[in-house]
Amino acid sequence: MELHDVWFVLIAVLWTGYFFLEGFDFGVGILTKLLARDRPERRVLINTIGPVWDGNEVWLLTAGGATFAAFPEWYATLFSGFYLPLLLILVCLIVRGVAFEYRAKRPEENWQRNWETAIFWTSLLPAFLWGVAFGNLVGGVKIDQDFEYVGNVWDLLNPHALLGGLVTLTLFTFHGAVFTALKTVGEIRERARKLALKVGLATAVFASIFLLWTQIDSGDGKSLVALVVAVGALVAALVANQAGREGWSFALSGVTIVAAVAMLFLTLFPNVMPSTLNENWSLTVTNASSSPYTLKIMTWCAGIATPIVLLYQGWTYWVFRKRIGTQHIAEAAH
Numbered sequence: 001m002e003l004h005d006v007w008f009v010l011i012a013v014l015w016t017g018y019f020f021l022e023g024f025d026f027g028v029g030i031l032t033k034l035l036a037r038d039r040p041e042r043r044v045l046i047n048t049i050g051p052v053w054d055g056n057e058v059w060l061l062t063a064g065g066a067t068f069a070a071f072p073e074w075y076a077t078l079f080s081g082f083y084l085p086l087l088l089i090l091v092c093l094i095v096r097g098v099a100f101e102y103r104a105k106r107p108e109e110n111w112q113r114n115w116e117t118a119i120f121w122t123s124l125l126p127a128f129l130w131g132v133a134f135g136n137l138v139g140g141v142k143i144d145q146d147f148e149y150v151g152n153v154w155d156l157l158n159p160h161a162l163l164g165g166l167v168t169l170t171l172f173t174f175h176g177a178v179f180t181a182l183k184t185v186g187e188i189r190e191r192a193r194k195l196a197l198k199v200g201l202a203t204a205v206f207a208s209i210f211l212l213w214t215q216i217d218s219g220d221g222k223s224l225v226a227l228v229v230a231v232g233a234l235v236a237a238l239v240a241n242q243a244g245r246e247g248w249s250f251a252l253s254g255v256t257i258v259a260a261v262a263m264l265f266l267t268l269f270p271n272v273m274p275s276t277l278n279e280n281w282s283l284t285v286t287n288a289s290s291s292p293y294t295l296k297i298m299t300w301c302a303g304i305a306t307p308i309v310l311l312y313q314g315w316t317y318w319v320f321r322k323r324i325g326t327q328h329i330a331e332a333a334h
Contacts, residue, residue, distance in 0.1 A: 003296060004289035007070040008272065010302065012265040014066060018059035019130070019168075020257050024250075025049040025056055027176015029096070029123025032116055034173075035180065035195055039109070040326040041188055042116055046100070047329075048183040051320045053100065055313050057093065062309075069298055073147055073288035074272045081141060081149025082133055085156065089126045096122035127172045128165040132156065135164025138214055138264050140282075143275035147283055160213060167210045170203040171260075175253045178237065182246040185325040193241055196249070200238045207234065207256075211263060218267045218274075226263035230256050 028049045036042040068075040079086060095118055103115035139160045142151035177196035181189050211227045219227070237252035268274070272288050275281040289295065 002285075003292055003299065004070070004285045005270075006299065007066065007289070007295055008265075008269060008285045011063060011066050011070065012261065014059055014063035015265075016258050016261045018056070018063055019172075019261055020254050021052075021056035021059060023127075023168075023172040023257055024175045024179040025053045026123045026127040027172045027174065028180060029119045029176075030127065030173050031176055031180060031192070031195070032123075033120045035177070035188070035191060039112070040329045043329050044184060044188060044324055044326055045180060046103070046116075046119070047324055048180060050100070052316055054097065055316055057097075058309065058313075060093075066298070066302075070290055070295060071272060071283075071285070071288045072290060074283050077143065077147055077149055077273055077283060077288075078137075081143075081151065082136070082156065084153050085129050085133060089129050092122040092126045124169065128169045131165035131168030132161045134168075134264055135161030135210070137273065138218065138267050140274035140276040142277055143273060143281050143283065144277060145281050147281065147287075150277075160210075163206065163210045163213070167203070167206045167260075170199055170206055171253075171257065174199045174203045174237075175250075175257065178241055178246060178249040178253050181241070182250050183323055185323045186327075188325065189246075189323075193244070193246070196241050197238060200234065200241065204231070204234055204238070207231065207260065211260065214264065214267055219263070220266070223263045223266040226259045226266055230259035230263060233259060 028045050032042050032045050036045055064075075067078070099115040099118040099122065103112050103119075106112070133156075136156050136158070139158070141149060142155060144150045174196055177192050177199055180192040181196060184192065208231055211230060215223055215227055233252045233255035237249045237256060240246075240249035240252055270284050270286070271282045272285060273283040275283075290298075
C-alpha cells in the first residue's frame with residue numbers, strides 16, 4: 001500500500017471520528033428544542049456535552065488539515081466548489097461556540113433563550129449540510145480537465161445530496177437522543193428513549209434508501225458489507241434502546257456512523273472527488289496527493305501526536321462520565 005493510500009484511509013478515520021463524536025453533540029443541540037421542556041432541562045442537555053463539544057471539533061480541524069497537507073488538489077477543488085455550504089458550516093460552528101460560552105454570562109431569561117435558539121440552529125444546519133456535502137462527494141460533481149469545479153451552488157442541491165442531508169440530520173439526532181438517555185436520569189431520560197425510537201425509525205428509512213442508492217451507483221462488494229453492517233447496527237441500536245440498554249444503544253448507533261462513513265469512502269476509492277463530466281477528469285489518490293517525502297514526514301508526525309490526542313480526549317470522557325439530572329442544576333434544586 002502506497003503512502004497516499006494510507007493517508008486516504010487516515011482521512012476517512014478522521015472524518016469517522018468527527019461524525020461519531022460531533023454527531024451526538026449536534027444531536028443534543030437539536031434536542032434542546034425538541035426534548036427539553038423548561039430552562040433547567042435545557043441546562044441539563046447542554047451540560048451533558050459542555051465538557052466535550054470543543055474537543056470533538058478537533059477532529060474536524062485535523063481532518064481539514066490532513067486533507068490540505070496530504071491531498072492539496074482535493075482540498076483546493078473541494079473548498080472552492082463547496083465554498084458557500086462550507087462557509088455556512090464554519091459560521092455555524094463559530095456562533096455555536098460563542099453561544100455555549102456566552103449563554104450563562106447573564107441570568108436574564110431572554111438572553112439565555114436567544115443563545116439556546118442559536119445552539120439549536122447552529123447544530124441543525126451543520127448536521128444537514130455535512131450530509132449534503134458528502135452526498136455530492138460520493139455522487140460526483142462537475143470537474144473539468146483542469147481539476148476545477150465548474151458547477152454552481154444549485155448543482156449541489158440535487159436529490160441524492162439532499163437525501164444525504166436528511167440522513168445525517170436524523171442520524172445525528174438519534175445519536176444525540178441515545179447519548180442523552182445514557183447521560184441523564186429521571187423523566188428526561190425516559191423521554192429521550194421514546195424520542196430516540198421515533199427519530200431512529202425515520203433514520204432507518206432515509207439511511208436505507210440513501211446507502212442503497214449510493215451502492216447501486218458506485219459500490220462494490222466491500223461497500224455492500226459496510227452497508228449491511230450500518231443498517232444492522234441501526235436496527236440493533238433501536239432494539240437496545242427499547243430494552244433500556246442505553247450503553248449498547250449508543251455504541252451501536254456509533255457503529256452505524258462508522259460503517260456508513262466507511263461505506264462512503266469505500267465507494268470513493270481510488271477517487272477522492274469523482275467528475276460527472278468525464279471520469280478521466282476525476283481527482284484520485286494519485287493525482288491529488290502531495291509528494292512522497294511530504295507524506296512520509298506527515299506519517300511520522302501523526303504517529304507521535306495521535307496517541308497523545310486520543311489519551312487526553314479519552315481521559316476527558318472518563319472524568320465526566322456520570323449521569324446528571326435537573327436535581328443537579330442549582331436553581332432547580334432551590
